[in-house]
Amino acid sequence: MNAIVKGILRRWIAIGLSFVLAIALSGCNPANFETVAAQVPQIVVSVLSDPKTFNYALNQESPNIFGLTYDGLVTENPLTGAVEPALAESWEIAEDNLRITFTLREGLRWSDGEPLTADDVDFTYNSVYLNEAIPTDTRDILRIGESRQLPSVRQLDARRVEFTTPEPFAPFLRITGLPILPAHALREAVETKDSQGNPRFLTTWGVDTPPQQIIVNGPYQLEEYVTSQRVVYRRNPYYWRRDFQGNPQPYVERLIWQIVESTDTSLIQFRSQGLDSVGVTPEYFSLLKREEDRGRFTIYEDGPAPGTNFISFNLNKGRRNGRPLVDPIKSRWFNSPDFRRAIAYGIDRQRMINNIFRGLGELQNSPISVQSPYYLSPEEGLKVYEYDPDRARELLRQAGFQYNSAGQLLDAEGNRVRFSLITNAGNRIREAMGAQIKQDLSQIGIQVDFNPIAFSVLVDRLSNTLDWDCHLLGFTGGIEPNDGANIWSVEGGLHSFNQTPPPGQPPLEGREVADWEQQISDLYIDAAQELDESRRKAIYAETQQLTQEYLPFIYLVNPLAMTAVRDRIQGVQYSALGGAFWNIHELRIVD
Numbered sequence: 001m002n003a004i005v006k007g008i009l010r011r012w013i014a015i016g017l018s019f020v021l022a023i024a025l026s027g028c029n030p031a032n033f034e035t036v037a038a039q040v041p042q043i044v045v046s047v048l049s050d051p052k053t054f055n056y057a058l059n060q061e062s063p064n065i066f067g068l069t070y071d072g073l074v075t076e077n078p079l080t081g082a083v084e085p086a087l088a089e090s091w092e093i094a095e096d097n098l099r100i101t102f103t104l105r106e107g108l109r110w111s112d113g114e115p116l117t118a119d120d121v122d123f124t125y126n127s128v129y130l131n132e133a134i135p136t137d138t139r140d141i142l143r144i145g146e147s148r149q150l151p152s153v154r155q156l157d158a159r160r161v162e163f164t165t166p167e168p169f170a171p172f173l174r175i176t177g178l179p180i181l182p183a184h185a186l187r188e189a190v191e192t193k194d195s196q197g198n199p200r201f202l203t204t205w206g207v208d209t210p211p212q213q214i215i216v217n218g219p220y221q222l223e224e225y226v227t228s229q230r231v232v233y234r235r236n237p238y239y240w241r242r243d244f245q246g247n248p249q250p251y252v253e254r255l256i257w258q259i260v261e262s263t264d265t266s267l268i269q270f271r272s273q274g275l276d277s278v279g280v281t282p283e284y285f286s287l288l289k290r291e292e293d294r295g296r297f298t299i300y301e302d303g304p305a306p307g308t309n310f311i312s313f314n315l316n317k318g319r320r321n322g323r324p325l326v327d328p329i330k331s332r333w334f335n336s337p338d339f340r341r342a343i344a345y346g347i348d349r350q351r352m353i354n355n356i357f358r359g360l361g362e363l364q365n366s367p368i369s370v371q372s373p374y375y376l377s378p379e380e381g382l383k384v385y386e387y388d389p390d391r392a393r394e395l396l397r398q399a400g401f402q403y404n405s406a407g408q409l410l411d412a413e414g415n416r417v418r419f420s421l422i423t424n425a426g427n428r429i430r431e432a433m434g435a436q437i438k439q440d441l442s443q444i445g446i447q448v449d450f451n452p453i454a455f456s457v458l459v460d461r462l463s464n465t466l467d468w469d470c471h472l473l474g475f476t477g478g479i480e481p482n483d484g485a486n487i488w489s490v491e492g493g494l495h496s497f498n499q500t501p502p503p504g505q506p507p508l509e510g511r512e513v514a515d516w517e518q519q520i521s522d523l524y525i526d527a528a529q530e531l532d533e534s535r536r537k538a539i540y541a542e543t544q545q546l547t548q549e550y551l552p553f554i555y556l557v558n559p560l561a562m563t564a565v566r567d568r569i570q571g572v573q574y575s576a577l578g579g580a581f582w583n584i585h586e587l588r589i590v591d
Helices: 003-008 030-037 118-129 138-142 183-191 263-271 282-295 328-334 337-345 349-356 389-398 428-442 455-465 481-488 515-529 533-550
Strands: 042-047 074-076 083-085 088-093 099-104 152-155 160-164 220-226 230-235 254-259 277-279 297-304 310-313 361-363 418-424 447-453 470-473 557-566
Touching: 042 277, 083 088, 099 118, 118 138, 118 152, 118 160, 118 183, 138 481, 263 277, 263 282, 282 297, 282 428, 282 557, 328 337, 328 418, 337 389, 337 533, 349 361, 349 428, 349 557, 418 428, 418 455, 428 447, 428 470, 447 455, 455 470, 481 515, 481 533, 515 533
Parallel strands: 042 254, 418 447, 418 470
Antiparallel strands: 074 083, 088 099, 099 160, 152 160, 220 230, 230 254, 277 557, 297 557, 310 470, 361 557
């Protein structure tokens, strides 16, 4: 999957990324495809949940189809981190660093055979991403400077397009890896309105759209989607890539995603030859390692995974229709920095690594991926929270909490400290982490009601109702920290710990932004404006110090990035940033 797109899409549940783990035992067995499989080379992998939309601009979830179905002007090599040409064969950056002119490759075509030109680039940015009538999180990433202005995009001719920014914007070249969308298929939907006065685009290309109607430019196009069972992709015959001999890529004709919400089932299917790849979680590693030779597969590993795992408290003081989103008693606890620091000291992360991750992980302390040149390590001065329950109790007492004779934690008014912790049901690692957090915090007198819930319910509570105490989740990672700007911007679409309501939801009254929260938001703007790499690194170092000081996210563990892949799949260049299939166009099946 395109690493830039993954970074840009930092979405709620970074659970299913890089073709994670699952396949149903009934109704969607790969044996159903045996006849076809004998005719065409195919790869069968799995994901944890159904796609939520086929419309990239409206997407907020992972897994999603877009890394396979769309390319942008540029791409990012996950092995080197370098920006490389994609739909654009070249680009030129003006001396003032305010303009980038891209030249598209000759002969580009959409999956329906129509020409792909600079008009499509103009349409994608001006009519979709920059269009305020389209509620897309992508626009947060494109906003520049304190004014939050947007770039201008101008078509110069059929193959050239010019991007202009109001001020220097260091991440801008990487951001142009955003998918380019087909003007001939979507322009009418953008320009016409429904009965409520909204662009019809907002209801275009949902998951109920026949897959054959989805026009793409990436290596694969949709062939079939069966809810809760599978997504089938077919090679795009008009894909632009060719190998050195001029042969069209990708070589693999078909890719199948099987859908199920159980990682245990995926392991069973992989071991019985039903899957070609499976994400290797710590509890499966020893078993799979013993079976590598007999099972004719290889376990690839590339250090810590780039994403994050964390718990986060709901710091939102807002009210909706006069009713607080968070119980005011709990809100006072959650908004105390010392309370959050005590929680961080009260979680035994090393035990988590030893027991849950079987030693196959590292302590996590930063929102920025360890692969990024902007990552600040503890050795460089980043604050960390080693397990220290005595220090946790001391901080709680300093913050006005007290213990009763039974060792239960009470606040200054005598209220028992108790809150709910939610995560996505079916992810065994997350469920085990939540169970340990419940146990650890009971040692400092706190009662945690741990409640894994269905994915759809979880997303609704985090994105729409905003009714939650604490959650255990994660975001995807990457090289460029600005890809997470909409997490740290105080008005960002993924500013989850103090969320603004999404479009169409009732507004909030009384939402407050803390000084440190605003400071992090401002520093992300400063870092994006700074072209000197050493100064950019210093700014991002300051953001990491602030996130560790005030703990809007309490980071837990980086698992090692590991994937098992059948040896019949040749050409794998495994990367923690890109996974096993980032170069899907180069992979071959050798039976």
